[in-house]
Amino acid sequence: MKTIMKPEFWKESVVYEIYPRSFKDSNNDGIGDIPGIRSKLDYLQQLGVDILWLTPVYVSPNADYGYDIQEHREIQPEYGTMDDWKALLQDVHDRGMKLIMDLVVNHTSDQHPWFQDALSSKDSPYRDYYIWRAPKDDGSEPNNWLSYVGDSMWKLDENSNEYYLHSYSEKQPDLNWENPKVRQEMQDMMRFWLDLGIDGYRIDAVNMISKDTRFPDAPPSNKLQGNAEQFYKNGPRIHEYLHELYTEVFSNYKIFTAGEASSVSIEDVKLYTNPEREEMNMVLMIEASKVCDADDDMWQSKDWSLHDLKEIIAKWEEDIYGQGWMGIYLSNHDHPRLVSYLGHEGEYRADSAKMLAMFLLTLRGTPYIYQGDEIGMTNAEHMKTIEDVKEQQAQGYYKQMVDDKGEDPEVIMERIRTKARDNARTPMQWDGSEHAGFSTAEPWIPAHSNKAEINVAQQLEDPDSVFHFYRQLIKIRKDSSALIYGKYACELSDDSYIFAYTREWNDEHWLIILNFSKSSTELQLPDQLVERIGQSELIIATHGDHSEEVAQALKYAQKATLHPYESLAFRGISILDQ
Ligand code: GLC
Ligand code: CA
Numbered sequence: 191m192k193t194i195m196k197p198e199f200w201k202e203s204v205v206y207e208i209y210p211r212s213f214k215d216s217n218n219d220g221i222g223d224i225p226g227i228r229s230k231l232d233y234l235q236q237l238g239v240d241i242l243w244l245t246p247v248y249v250s251p252n253a254d255y256g257y258d259i260q261e262h263r264e265i266q267p268e269y270g271t272m273d274d275w276k277a278l279l280q281d282v283h284d285r286g287m288k289l290i291m292d293l294v295v296n297h298t299s300d301q302h303p304w305f306q307d308a309l310s311s312k313d314s315p316y317r318d319y320y321i322w323r324a325p326k327d328d329g330s331e332p333n334n335w336l337s338y339v340g341d342s343m344w345k346l347d348e349n350s351n352e353y354y355l356h357s358y359s360e361k362q363p364d365l366n367w368e369n370p371k372v373r374q375e376m377q378d379m380m381r382f383w384l385d386l387g388i389d390g391y392r393i394d395a396v397n398m399i400s401k402d403t404r405f406p407d408a409p410p411s412n413k414l415q416g417n418a419e420q421f422y423k424n425g426p427r428i429h430e431y432l433h434e435l436y437t438e439v440f441s442n443y444k445i446f447t448a449g450e451a452s453s454v455s456i457e458d459v460k461l462y463t464n465p466e467r468e469e470m471n472m473v474l475m476i477e478a479s480k481v482c483d484a485d486d487d488m489w490q491s492k493d494w495s496l497h498d499l500k501e502i503i504a505k506w507e508e509d510i511y512g513q514g515w516m517g518i519y520l521s522n523h524d525h526p527r528l529v530s531y532l533g534h535e536g537e538y539r540a541d542s543a544k545m546l547a548m549f550l551l552t553l554r555g556t557p558y559i560y561q562g563d564e565i566g567m568t569n570a571e572h573m574k575t576i577e578d579v580k581e582q583q584a585q586g587y588y589k590q591m592v593d594d595k596g597e598d599p600e601v602i603m604e605r606i607r608t609k610a611r612d613n614a615r616t617p618m619q620w621d622g623s624e625h626a627g628f629s630t631a632e633p634w635i636p637a638h639s640n641k642a643e644i645n646v647a648q649q650l651e652d653p654d655s656v657f658h659f660y661r662q663l664i665k666i667r668k669d670s671s672a673l674i675y676g677k678y679a680c681e682l683s684d685d686s687y688i689f690a691y692t693r694e695w696n697d698e699h700w701l702i703i704l705n706f707s708k709s710s711t712e713l714q715l716p717d718q719l720v721e722r723i724g725q726s727e728l729i730i731a732t733h734g735d736h737s738e739e740v741a742q743a744l745k746y747a748q749k750a751t752l753h754p755y756e757s758l759a760f761r762g763i764s765i766l767d768q
Contacts, residue, residue, distance in 0.1 A: 200446035205558045206239035209523045212615050215629035224270035238664035241288045253361035258299035262379045288389035296395045297362040321355040321366045333407045335418040339586030367399045380439050390445035397451035400425030414487040423453050432469035446471040456509045463514035474517040477502045479525050489605040507678035518555040526613040530569035541755040543656045544732045548757045551663040552702045566656040569613040572636045584610040621647040672698035687711045701760045705752040715748045726762035
């Protein structure tokens with residue numbers, strides 16, 4: 191029977207995201223690769239994560255670094271061979287860990303043989319694999335939708351005088367899921383990898399595969415990206431398509447599926463992940479990693495307060511309880527670095543990285559750690575001009591704002607430096623050597639100069655490091671049903687600096703207190719929490735002896751002062767009333 195509260199390995203696991211290009215270069219050509227990943231499995235095992243997710247390693251012209259797939263069943267030569275990949279899978283399995291792959295089904299590369307054939311003639315058998323529309327009467331685009339890189343979602347094919355749709359860049363034409371042959375091809379491709387033994391999929395942009403096929407113009411909007419999402423996200427046939435994938439493919443394997451879905455309501459998440467409906471196992475919560483972004487232009491920051499974050503978390507933690515499941519995704523390869531975005535890059539870098547670790551690993555929902563966050567890596571420093579930027583979304587924004595709208599390049603660059611995806615893609619800092627132990631050659635994207643202070647080698651030696659804090663928290667989480675399955679309740683909800691919550695499961699309960707602030711903060715607890723602390727034990731905290739003193743003080747008084755980012759986790763066992 192499929193009950194929602196049933197224990198599952200994917201609820202009890204901690205996922206680690208690897209961006210292979212930037213993880214470890216084994217042959218010193220400056221590009222991370224699969225043998226490089228293999229050489230670091232001891233490290234990942236020591237950290238204690240149990241599922242590894244690889245962002246795309248398939249053949250790709252790299253317009254979007256792998257998210258533009260040219261050949262679905264082959265490994266990108268830069269990353270190694272199919273044998274290297276099989277050896278990786280074997281090694282991962284031998285260690286009792288699991289490997290999931292990235293499933294990119296909304297689009298392919300424009301270099302994919304299907305698209306090349308589709309371009310060759312309107313009669314191509316592959317023409318209908320993509321989405322084509324005639325121009326409007328005046329020759330302009332079929333509608334006003336804007337792509338993620340800021341241009342029209344439609345690109346004219348001059349030969350046929352028809353436009354094709356691309357939600358991302360024009361080098362990533364969208365597949366036409368209305369065509370049953372496309373769905374068939376995608377299913378075959380999934381079976382290919384699943385038969386090789388992978389343990390599941392992170393499904394890229396999954397809620398975009400069904401679109402409103404009337405392709406109406408979107409109402410006017412001052413959002414930089416326009417207002418068309420309502421027509422291409424969570425579309426009319428999305429649940430039908432996912433249920434079909436489940437029945438035809440997923441249900442035949444012992445795997446799990448995690449959907450990347452931005453702009454979802456909680457109702458959508460329940461529909462996608464309620465096991466009775468047989469669609470996906472979890473949706474990744476992206477909202478928290480956008481909390482500082484302005485609503486009309488994600489490149490600008492807005493004034494936000496901790497209450498905004500509390501609201502997002504409450505929504506996902508409380509409203510989904512018992513009705514679905516999610517992955518907790520505070521950072522990834524598309525966002526700035528976690529510590530730079532939600533923590534503090536300077537004096538309190540390590541403390542704030544630990545606070546964020548405690549946050550990530552004590553929430554309900556499968557935690558996703560992005561490579562490098564476990565040592566508190568920071569945003570990049572090398573993006574002086576747009577020539578230094580590798581990723582297409584920032585390039586598109588620059589073009590739109592500077593070239594088209596004439597905005598001040600320095601203002602735009604400053605936003606790019608703060609928000610660009612490249613921030614998360616600098617080489618993993620293994621040691622303090624010239625290229626951070628990533629490679630002996632010049633890396634494809636420069637290593638950060640703070641590699642001397644922030645690196646794996648040094649943190650492995652230091653029991654008080656961010657790395658060891660992550661390691662301990664992962665272990666604590668794995669040993670606690672309450673942290674995995676327990677009900678979440680927000681405490682001190684009006685407090686603007688402290689994020690506190692409880693997690694409860696049967697007789698086990700936790701109280702988590704996070705000082706989400708760069709200032710010392712007075713913590714004032716209501717009676718029932720003081721009582722609770724009286725029956726609890728401090729299990730882990732950021733500030734050693736000081737945190738012990740805080741814990742002691744809280745047993746007898748309602749007040750204590752927390753250092754910047756100081757965070758504590760208490761665990762208690764209730765004596766159940768007879
Ligand atoms: C997802 C990926 C991102 C990629 C996009 C298009 O959002 O995480 O890196 O650019 O999909 O495939
Ligand atoms: Ca290499």
